[in-house]
Amino acid sequence: MLFGLANVELPLAMLLYHFDWEMPNGMKYEELDMTEGFGATVHRKHHLCLIPIVNRPLQSKELLTHPRPQTPPSHRQPPPHAPRLLRPPPPVPFPRRPLMRLQLGELHFLIVSSTEFAKEVMRTHDTNFANRPQMLATEELAYDSTGITTSPHGDYWRHLRKICTVELLSARRVRSFRGIREEESMNMCQWIASRQGSAVDLSERLYMLSFNVIVRAAVKAKAEHCEMMISIFMESIKLFGIHDGGSLSIRQIAAVNHRSPVQDPSDAPQLDEVLDSMIEQQRAAADDGDDAKFEGFLDILLKYEKDGTLTTDNVKAVLLDMFFAGTDTSTTTIEWAMSELIRNPSKLIKAQQEVKKVFDSEGSHIDEEKFHDLKYLKLIIKETLRLHPPAPLLFPKLNSQRCEINGYEIPAGTRVMVNACPEYWNDPEMFIPERFEERSLDFNGSNLEYIPFGAGRRICPGMLFGLANVEHPLAMLLYHFDWEMPNGMKAEELDMTEGFGAGVHRKHPLRLIPIVNRPFA
Numbered sequence: 001m002l003f004g005l006a007n008v009e010l011p012l013a014m015l016l017y018h019f020d021w022e023m024p025n026g027m028k029y030e031e032l033d034m035t036e037g038f039g040a041t042v043h044r045k046h047h048l049c050l051i052p053i054v055n056r057p058l059q060s061k062e063l064l065t066h067p068r069p070q071t072p073p074s075h076r077q078p079p080p081h082a083p084r085l086l087r088p089p090p091p092v093p094f095p096r097r098p099l100m101r102l103q104l105g106e107l108h109f110l111i112v113s114s115t116e117f118a119k120e121v122m123r124t125h126d127t128n129f130a131n132r133p134q135m136l137a138t139e140e141l142a143y144d145s146t147g148i149t150t151s152p153h154g155d156y157w158r159h160l161r162k163i164c165t166v167e168l169l170s171a172r173r174v175r176s177f178r179g180i181r182e183e184e185s186m187n188m189c190q191w192i193a194s195r196q197g198s199a200v201d202l203s204e205r206l207y208m209l210s211f212n213v214i215v216r217a218a219v220k221a222k223a224e225h226c227e228m229m230i231s232i233f234m235e236s237i238k239l240f241g242i243h244d245g246g247s248l249s250i251r252q253i254a255a256v257n258h259r260s261p262v263q264d265p266s267d268a269p270q271l272d273e274v275l276d277s278m279i280e281q282q283r284a285a286a287d288d289g290d291d292a293k294f295e296g297f298l299d300i301l302l303k304y305e306k307d308g309t310l311t312t313d314n315v316k317a318v319l320l321d322m323f324f325a326g327t328d329t330s331t332t333t334i335e336w337a338m339s340e341l342i343r344n345p346s347k348l349i350k351a352q353q354e355v356k357k358v359f360d361s362e363g364s365h366i367d368e369e370k371f372h373d374l375k376y377l378k379l380i381i382k383e384t385l386r387l388h389p390p391a392p393l394l395f396p397k398l399n400s401q402r403c404e405i406n407g408y409e410i411p412a413g414t415r416v417m418v419n420a421c422p423e424y425w426n427d428p429e430m431f432i433p434e435r436f437e438e439r440s441l442d443f444n445g446s447n448l449e450y451i452p453f454g455a456g457r458r459i460c461p462g463m464l465f466g467l468a469n470v471e472h473p474l475a476m477l478l479y480h481f482d483w484e485m486p487n488g489m490k491a492e493e494l495d496m497t498e499g500f501g502a503g504v505h506r507k508h509p510l511r512l513i514p515i516v517n518r519p520f521a
């Protein structure tokens, strides 16, 4: 009894002392499912998944990073699938945690937070770690994980990846979408200008912008499809944020999210139906020889369906990749860039002066040809992606075979997350675009200290498209408008709390008051 109570008291006290706890998916506390499971002892039926917020930081001896020195490795029997220490690494000063193992239920995770270990995962053992974990969410929503993002490493993935880099997202193709970017950014700015002087929900408009650009690059979609898909996607993206990995079914996940259209098929058309209808329309348009000059993602993918190397489901899975991987990432980058600029007025002014200098002489036309002159804007985007990488742990990787990293044994099937900000920078929490003047790090993953697009085989193939989708609207927002905080708030009062989900959004939408500075031509 005494031993049992002691074993309860200490961990419980620590959980209560060190953390605040929130429910996932914005659920209320009273909605927590309390069903009991069946077994020798009465467990909870479903795992208890909560969001921890560190309230009192942990001391170094409590970290899981390394084996505790006082316990000789030979006395400890690691569970059969746990990474086993073969050779103790040199001591690392607190608070750096280069390697951290987590066990959630039956699943093993490895969090890599140093360039040294990231190099092992994404260079030395790149092929081995180029797999993706198969999750129920991706199996059910992403056509048995047959998209580029979700498919296992192998010949099928290589085929998709080639289609992606050579055709869908090549530099030539990204340039061909320039008209779409210009039109959609202009629509957004005109909408904002029409609300001059009152607070606008910039986050929502940015999301719509990114989504419209990707949908128009993909298909000749009708407006009502866009709206319907936006709401379905926004719900689905939340589901992808749950790394349940195997214990919950998608219906259970959907049930958690009460507003999810996936929950009740009668509520809204399913994603699959919308995609089917898009494909049908595209086929019909192709038969009519409609808009033959424009070649979007779906035109290209349907060619592969016709030659038999992709099925219709494969086509839908790749389309979903474009929508999921392409919208949230660009939106959050612009959202955080604007937030940081608002909080740092001197940097906002500097950025505005630069865009005005470049485009005033162009008759106010924000022309992408001139973007190489926007040196400071590019630094702002780099710094935003450092401070707020949309995928801070990249996408989860999985090793096909057992391997050894710096003395640790990593069993096959471990889920590996690589921290996109592994090293400590000077003043890491500060927004200092100028830091990249001194250190010219590029986005292609060659330097593992800076990897907002990942690195190695699975590096983001949409980098060029993503950056173009960020640069253009950001330049327009800075050129045409001055910005004020609502309700007389001061810039430093802007809430910068991060939300919970697949990509790291702002927790609360960015609401700002636009004042037109340069009218539209």
Ligand code: HEM
Pocket: 148, 149, 150, 161, 169, 214, 321, 322, 323, 325, 326, 327, 329, 330, 333, 385, 390, 391, 394, 395, 396, 452, 453, 454, 455, 457, 458, 459, 460, 461, 462, 463, 465, 466, 467, 470
């Ligand atoms: C600012 C914009 C973007 C950022 C920061 C970003 C970031 C990332 C990251 C971190 C990964 C995971 C890499 C890894 O696991 O090592 C990734 C993968 C991917 N991204 Fe992006 N991305 C962006 C835009 C886009 C766009 C616009 C598209 C396409 C329309 C796209 C398509 C993909 C795909 C298909 C993958 C999966 C690649 C694979 O598994 O082989 N991304 N992206």
